[in-house]
Amino acid sequence: MLAFQILLPAILNGLATGAVYALVALGLTLIYGVLHIVNFAHGSLLMLALYGVYFLYTLLGIDPYLALPVLVPAMFALGYALQRTVIAKASHGREENILLVTLGLSIVIDNLALYLWSADTRTINPSYAFETVDFGVAFIAVPKAVSFAGALVITGLLWLLIHRTDLGTAIRALARERQGAELVGIDVDHIYAVSFGIGIACLGAAACLLLPSYYAHPGVGESFVVIAFTIVVLGGMGSFAGALVGGFVIGLTESLGGLFLGENLGKIGVFAIFIAILLFRPTGLFGQRA
Amino acid sequence: MLEVTGVTKRFGGLTAVAEASLEARSGEITALIGPNGAGKTTLFGIVAGFIPADRGSVRFAGEEIRGVPPHRLARRGLVRTFQIVQPFAGLSVRENIAVGCQLRQASRSAALAEAEDVARRVGMAELIDRPVGALTIAGRKRLELARALATRPRLLLLDEVMAGLNPREIAEMVPLIRAIRDSGVTLLLTEHVMQAVMSLAERVYVLNDGRIIAEGRPAEIVTDARVIEAYLGHGAAERLRGRLAFGAARA
Amino acid sequence: MKTPGLLAAAVVLALAPLPLLVHSDFWLHFAIMTLYFGLLGQAWNLLGGYGGQRSFGHAAFFGTGAYATAVLQLDLGVNPWICLVLAGIFGAAVGALVGALSFRYGLRGSYFALVTLAFAEVFRIVADSVPFTGAGVGLQIPLRQAAANFQFHEKAGFYAVILALTAIATALAWWIEHSRFGADLVAVRENEDAARALGIDVNRTKLWAMVLSGGLSGFAGSFYTQYFLYLDPRIAYGVEVSVTALLVPLIGGLGTVLGPLMGAVTLRGLNEVSGIVTGGAPGLNLMLYGALLIVILAFLPEGLVGLGPRLRRARLAGRFRHA
Numbered sequence: 080m081l082a083f084q085i086l087l088p089a090i091l092n093g094l095a096t097g098a099v100y101a102l103v104a105l106g107l108t109l110i111y112g113v114l115h116i117v118n119f120a121h122g123s124l125l126m127l128a129l130y131g132v133y134f135l136y137t138l139l140g141i142d143p144y145l146a147l148p149v150l151v152p153a154m155f156a157l158g159y160a161l162q163r164t165v166i167a168k169a170s171h172g173r174e175e176n177i178l179l180v181t182l183g184l185s186i187v188i189d190n191l192a193l194y195l196w197s198a199d200t201r202t203i204n205p206s207y208a209f210e211t212v213d214f215g216v217a218f219i220a221v222p223k224a225v226s227f228a229g230a231l232v233i234t235g236l237l238w239l240l241i242h243r244t245d246l247g248t249a250i251r252a253l254a255r256e257r258q259g260a261e262l263v264g265i266d267v268d269h270i271y272a273v274s275f276g277i278g279i280a281c282l283g284a285a286a287c288l289l290l291p292s293y294y295a296h297p298g299v300g301e302s303f304v305v306i307a308f309t310i311v312v313l314g315g316m317g318s319f320a321g322a323l324v325g326g327f328v329i330g331l332t333e334s335l336g337g338l339f340l341g342e343n344l345g346k347i348g349v350f351a352i353f354i355a356i357l358l359f360r361p362t363g364l365f366g367q368r369a
Numbered sequence: 370m371l372e373v374t375g376v377t378k379r380f381g382g383l384t385a386v387a388e389a390s391l392e393a394r395s396g397e398i399t400a401l402i403g404p405n406g407a408g409k410t411t412l413f414g415i416v417a418g419f420i421p422a423d424r425g426s427v428r429f430a431g432e433e434i435r436g437v438p439p440h441r442l443a444r445r446g447l448v449r450t451f452q453i454v455q456p457f458a459g460l461s462v463r464e465n466i467a468v469g470c471q472l473r474q475a476s477r478s479a480a481l482a483e484a485e486d487v488a489r490r491v492g493m494a495e496l497i498d499r500p501v502g503a504l505t506i507a508g509r510k511r512l513e514l515a516r517a518l519a520t521r522p523r524l525l526l527l528d529e530v531m532a533g534l535n536p537r538e539i540a541e542m543v544p545l546i547r548a549i550r551d552s553g554v555t556l557l558l559t560e561h562v563m564q565a566v567m568s569l570a571e572r573v574y575v576l577n578d579g580r581i582i583a584e585g586r587p588a589e590i591v592t593d594a595r596v597i598e599a600y601l602g603h604g605a606a607e608r609l610r611g612r613l614a615f616g617a618a619r620a
Numbered sequence: 621m622k623t624p625g626l627l628a629a630a631v632v633l634a635l636a637p638l639p640l641l642v643h644s645d646f647w648l649h650f651a652i653m654t655l656y657f658g659l660l661g662q663a664w665n666l667l668g669g670y671g672g673q674r675s676f677g678h679a680a681f682f683g684t685g686a687y688a689t690a691v692l693q694l695d696l697g698v699n700p701w702i703c704l705v706l707a708g709i710f711g712a713a714v715g716a717l718v719g720a721l722s723f724r725y726g727l728r729g730s731y732f733a734l735v736t737l738a739f740a741e742v743f744r745i746v747a748d749s750v751p752f753t754g755a756g757v758g759l760q761i762p763l764r765q766a767a768a769n770f771q772f773h774e775k776a777g778f779y780a781v782i783l784a785l786t787a788i789a790t791a792l793a794w795w796i797e798h799s800r801f802g803a804d805l806v807a808v809r810e811n812e813d814a815a816r817a818l819g820i821d822v823n824r825t826k827l828w829a830m831v832l833s834g835g836l837s838g839f840a841g842s843f844y845t846q847y848f849l850y851l852d853p854r855i856a857y858g859v860e861v862s863v864t865a866l867l868v869p870l871i872g873g874l875g876t877v878l879g880p881l882m883g884a885v886t887l888r889g890l891n892e893v894s895g896i897v898t899g900g901a902p903g904l905n906l907m908l909y910g911a912l913l914i915v916i917l918a919f920l921p922e923g924l925v926g927l928g929p930r931l932r933r934a935r936l937a938g939r940f941r942h943a
Contacts, residue, residue, distance in 0.1 A: 117730040169918035175674060176917050178730055179870070182676065183917070186863060186910030193903030297903070301859070305741065308734060350742045357735045358725040417817065443819035451817070457810040468807045472819035477800045520819055 087217045089338045090331065095223040097330020098230035099285050103303060104310035104322040105237060106281030112317030113254040113274040115174065116166070119181040122304030123188035124279055128154055128286035129295040130196060136203050136290075143205070143287045144225065150283040158279025163272040185300060192297040201295040208291055222291035229288045234323060237281070241319070250274050254317070306333075309353040370395040370524055370555045371416065371447075376425030378411055385411040387579040389425070392572075393524065393557045398550050400566045400587075401559045403576035404600050409559040410452065412576065413528055416557070417449040418442045429524065443472060446523035450516075452532060452559075454509040456501040462488060463497045465512055469519030484519065491515045491545060507538040514545070524555045531562040543568055567591070575599065622797050623877035631878065632787045639776035648775040654888040655782040656843060660861070661868030661880030662789035663836035668866060669874035670796050671829040672809030676733040677740030678837055678865040680718065681711040683747070683856030685838025689845040690759045691752060700770030704842045711838020712831045719830030723823045728812075737862070744857035758852030761845065770846045778847055785843060786881075789836050793877045805829055806875075837865070863909055871916050873925025882924045887912075 103125060110118045131150055135141040141149065165184065170177040211218040241247040253260040253270050261267050310329050314321020329349065336348045371393035378386040386408045393399040403409050414420035416427055418439040427435050429447050442448075457465050466484035467477070474480040488497045491511045496504065504512060510530055517525055527546070531539050539562060546569055550556055560566045566573060567587045575583040575590055577599035583590050590596050638651055660682065668674045685707030692698040692706060718739050722732055747753040765773045772778050796802035804825045807815040812822050845851055855861075864887070872883025890908060898904045920927065 117734065165914065169914050171918075171921065175729060176921065178674070178733055179866070180914055180917055182863070183910045183913035186859070186913070187907050188910075190903035190905075190907035190910065194901055194907065198902070305738070312734075347742060347745050350738050350745070354721075354735060354738050354742070357727060357731055357738070358721055419813070419816075439816040440819050440821045443817060448819075449817050451814065455811045455814040457807050457814065459810065460806070464803070468803055468815070468820070469818045471800050471803060477798065477803060480800070480803075516814075516818060 084217070085338070088219065089334045091217060091219045092223060093331035093334030094327060095219065095227040095330070096334065097327035098227045098234075099289050099326075100306055100310055100330050101323045101326025102230045102233060102281050102285045102288070103307050104314070104326050105234060105319065106278035106285075107307045108311045108314070108317055108319065108322045109237075109241075109281070110275055110278040111311065113250055114162075114271050116177050116181065116275075117308075118275075118278070119178065119304065120161075120184040120188060121278075121282070121307050122300035122302070123185040123192075124154070124158070124300075125282040125286060125303050126192060126295070126297065126300035127157075127188055128282045129290055129293070129299060130192065130201070131283070132286045132290045133201050133203060133295045136205075143203070143290050144229070147284060147287045150287055151280045152283075154283030154286075155276040155280035157276075159272045159276035161279075162275035163268065166275070167268065167271070185304070189297055189300050192300075196295075196297065198297060202293075203290060205291055220292060226288035226292065230285070233281070233284045237277075238319065240277070246273070250277075305353060306349060309349055309356070312353060312356045370430055371557060372426075372428040373412070373416060374426045374428070376412065376415055376422045376427065378408075378415060378420065378422050384579050386415065386422075386576075389576065389579065389581050391574045391581060391584070393555055394572070395555050396550070396553065397571045398546070398556045398558065398569050400570035400573045401557065401576060402561070402563075402566055402573060407576040407599075408579040409576055410528065411579075413449065413526060413559055417447065417526055419449075443520055443522075446521070447526070448517045448520050448522040448524075449526035450513045450528055450530060452529040454506070454513050456504070456509055456512055458501060461498050461500055462493060462504070462512060462515075465501055466515050466519050469516040472520045487515050487519045490518065490548075492541075506533045507535075507541075510534065510538075510542070511545075514549075518549065518554075522554055524557065525549065527556060527558040527560075529559055529561060531560060531565045534562075539565060623794060625794055625798075628790055628794050628877050631881065632783070632790060635783060639774075639779050645775055648779055650888060650892065652775060652779050652782055652847070654884050655779075655786045656840060656847075657864065657868050657884035657888055658881045659782065659786045659789050659836065659843070660840045660865045661872070661884055662786065662793055663833050663840060664865040665793065665869035665874065665876075665880050666796065666836070667829045667833035669869050669876070669879070670793075670802060670809065671805050671826060671833075673728075673826060673829065674733055674866065675736040675833075675862075676866070677718075677736030677738070677862050678833075679857045679859070679861040680736065680740040680743050681714050681834035681837035682841040682844075682861050682865070683740070683743055683853075684714045685711040685841030686845045686851050686856045687747065687753055687759075687841075688838070689842040690761060690851050694759060694761065695752065699768070700846055701768075704770065704839065704846075707838040707842035708835045709838070711841065712835035715830040715832075715834020715837075716827065718834075719827045723826050740857050740859075740862060744853045747853035747857055753853065754851075756853065758850060758855070761849040761851075763849065771849075778843075782843055782847075785836075785839050789839075790877060790881065792832065792836070793880075797877060801825070801828065809875075860906060860909075863906070863913070867909055867913055867916075869923070870913065871920075871923055873923030876923070876925045879923050879925045886924065 107118060107121050110116055128150060131153065132143050132146050135146045135149065136143060166177060166180050169180045207221045210221045212221055212224045241250060249265050249270050253265060253267060257267065306329060310322060310325035313328065314325030332348060332352065340348065373389060373391045376386055376389045389412055391401065401409055401412065411420060415422045418434065418437055422435060426433055429445065434442060457468065463481060463484045466487050467480040470480035470483045470487065474483060485494065485497055488494050491514055493508065493511050493515060496508060501509065501512060514530065531542060534542060543565055546556065570587050573585065573587050573590050574581055575596045582595045582599060583593045639648060642648060664675065664678050688707045688710040689700065689703040692703045693700050718736060722735050727735055748756050753759065763771065765771045767777060796805065804815070804820045807820055808822050808825050816822050841856065868883040868887055869880045870883065871886050872881065873879030890912065891905065894905060894908050
């Protein structure tokens, strides 16, 4: 058995990453739960948000954590606009076409990024990047600790939004019963777009928390999409708790898998879990009938 | 021809069908009725192989068919229609029916040709080459019937075939179903439209809350107190009888 | 509306004498790539257009055929023509594997798309990691131009091969439109439960469609390897192949015989134009694909094949308005 000193940080790192993964997955599961859309563009939009945080830092000197109030609304607006204009219009509401539209979007966004910003990996180096927090038994990098805490806080806020506000009630109503919601006067198109926007806003938050310990690169979208889907499918499409638990499970799997098996095989590990879940338990651990 | 014995099906905490037993005798029209939510569709789904039963037995032509998938049941001569009609969109009436014919015909061209005969049997011959999108609801119901007939079934399960039809269309459908029975097909139908049940069925089973609460000839079950209460609520039978007696006394 | 066999055959035959008329390498390459797109598109169309099972990971079958061709001839000295046949078989086998797993567990729609995507990615990562595929560096086929070696000095040779392969694929599509199997497949696409109730073994039908689709994709992969003589995991199993495979029939018309061919010409043409306009900047080509996908879905979901009827309907509507 590996030394405790190596294992514990790996676990802590896994949890920290897992919290951010959960945030990303929450956006995806919200979008699926309400709109029944499998949003292939989720990873690409996260990538876009990462570049957003990057440029806010390098061009305007805004610290990533302070960029939250800028980026989250911006991503919300982007998500709202995308759903209202591109996705709803191009798919004509047909589910099988929505899938293709989001696929198309992801390709456009990924390659636009490649064209505009090239394949260079962009990182930032804020002053706290290498400072650590001492837990007594282990150290954890400040950015990781902040991202863990931040992700949990934002997840909590999201939960409050969905379960304690009128907007949240409308969203939940629409998710459960579209016609009924329409009948009581809920503006379906608007709420759909709002839900999508919230899902994408989660990506804005995740990007702010992620960049100090991660990087921006056009290929980031592709990596995250699988992770996000695996978490959502693992936890159950449309399940809030599932996304949270799933996020931690995958974060830990990746961290410990990478520790024991190396990076490439670690990646296959996530895919293998993904395929296995799809085959054997597509409703996930918490989800309802697909 | 069909013997359902003690079939039970639970969905989570809800018991949809409990110890249901019925029999569809060869060459007869048997009806399964009951209020909404009684479990008719579930029972149908179980017999037709779409839903697995938790307990019980379903015997078709003497053989146990629980667990046999729908496509194999069709091959053996047990075919169902759907309450919400499911035509193959984008195809013509002929092409739709031909899919059913293909079960028994080796070649596609023979199937396409036979489709016309089947269409004629259900009175759709003039619509044979129209796209199914152009059909009215009555037309689609007929198509559903035609497609099932095309497979040359021995037992035909009709799931609320009258639903959505106006009185005239119902009046047209009834003799059609009788003709199907006369041609040698055994029929089991679930229905809400009582006039159809009364004029067609030789035997009726009543399902309520997943249980068979009555069986018999149409005239018998219509006066059965339990059946009346199932539809109209507790005490309704008493009240009806009371009112009838009162009315008779006054006359 | 079904495509008359005569029309399909005429189209293919008309293309046959092209190398005799055209001697420019540029145009021959264009024609070859167009037919290659057509082959890939026909392959996807069998499963996704006629069968309604939209795979987002056709690269899994393509790449396997491509790598099979490369590895078998490099490591085992198998004649490339035999590799072509084997590539088709391997592609079909992978199709059967993915299909058996997916359909056995009832995956449809988005879940099916996701699983096929995942399989393609797994293949890519594996190819990127194992030595016998050359890992990330890829494989290079040595230049040994001889007809017997499935390498041609003149492009006309390659043209003949790809025309033959695409003709086979087109013939298969035509057969699907007129056969029992095809009718079953379309029924499954439109309504699985109804198909089941009428005696169609839905899983087996879908599985066969995957086998045929995978096999044709394997052929496409094999051709690619021989034409370009270089292969790496991204080329073989990357997203570009999967997207091309679905975009071609989508543009031309899903579930039609000539749709993939029309889509191939269009996509290839756009490729060339965008290459000239943008000067081959990285990512622009794929970006165009993505944008095109969205535009087609928005404005022409039935594809180019549906353009004629659509214009006719529009004109009719206009006529009534003026009346």
